[in-house]
Amino acid sequence: MTSYAVFLRGINVGGINIKMADLRQALQDCPFTGVKTLLASGNVVLASELEPAAVKDVFEACLRDSFGYDAWVVVLTADRVAELVNACPYPADDKSTHTYLTLASDPAALDELFDAAAALDGVEQTRLGPEATAWLAPAGGTLESPFSKLSAKPKYKASTTTRNLRTMIKVRDAAVAEPAGK
Known part of the structure; x- marks a missing residue:
């Protein structure tokens, strides 16, 4: 039995509302x-x-069957989530910036996104592995940040999702708090 973290793309935004009790x-x-x-x-x-x-x-x-929408998720083992959190060079809490991890189910899509972001001014990012990149956004300006605008393009929708580092830490802690199968 393996412990996993599953990250859903695009729920509870844009009209796709799913209560967590209904999901369970x-x-x-x-x-x-x-x-x-x-x-x-x-x-x-x-x-x-x-x-x-x-x-x-x-x-x-x-x-798809339960909620009637085109669903995409990124699945990582609990161990891999812990590795990514530990590898992130940016702070979880900072008054001037927020740290995000963009996760991908398709490494080629993340390669393309990473390369495109590298060509933009003002994007600080670090590749954490084939399935994740970490990046910084100014506090209060995440949605307007160059990386956020780039990653919101429809071509990345089916294969990527983004979480802030604080959320990733909570997911890591929850995934390792309970041994697999319990």
């Missing part, structure tokens, strides 16, 4: 155990005997 209910018939939701922004920790790609497929199919 929808997932009850899936091959997952210990399902916990965190915050209302689409973060789930769970355990499964499935491989990551299969967790992604089952989870997305459940969302």
Whole structure:
């Protein structure tokens, strides 16, 4: 049994509203155990005997069938979430900037996004691995930041999602707090 973190793309924004209790209910018939939701922004920790790609497929199919929208998720093992949080060189709490991690289910899409952001002025980013990049945005100006505008393009919608580092720390802590399968 492996512990996973599942990051949903685009829920509770843009008209796709899912209550976390409804999400847990929808997932009850899936091959997952210990399902916990965190915050209302689409973060789930769970355990499964499935491989990551299969967790992604089952989870997305459940969302489509239960809530009727084109669902995309990024699935990482709990251990990988911890590695990414630990590798992030930026602070979790800073008065002038906010740290974000953009996660991808398609490393090629993240490669393209990273390279495109490198060509923009004012983008500070660090590649954490094939599935994640960390970047900074000015406090109070995240949505207007160059990286945020770039990553919001439709071509990245199906393969990327972004979380602030504080959320990633909460997901890491929840995923490792309960051993897989409990």
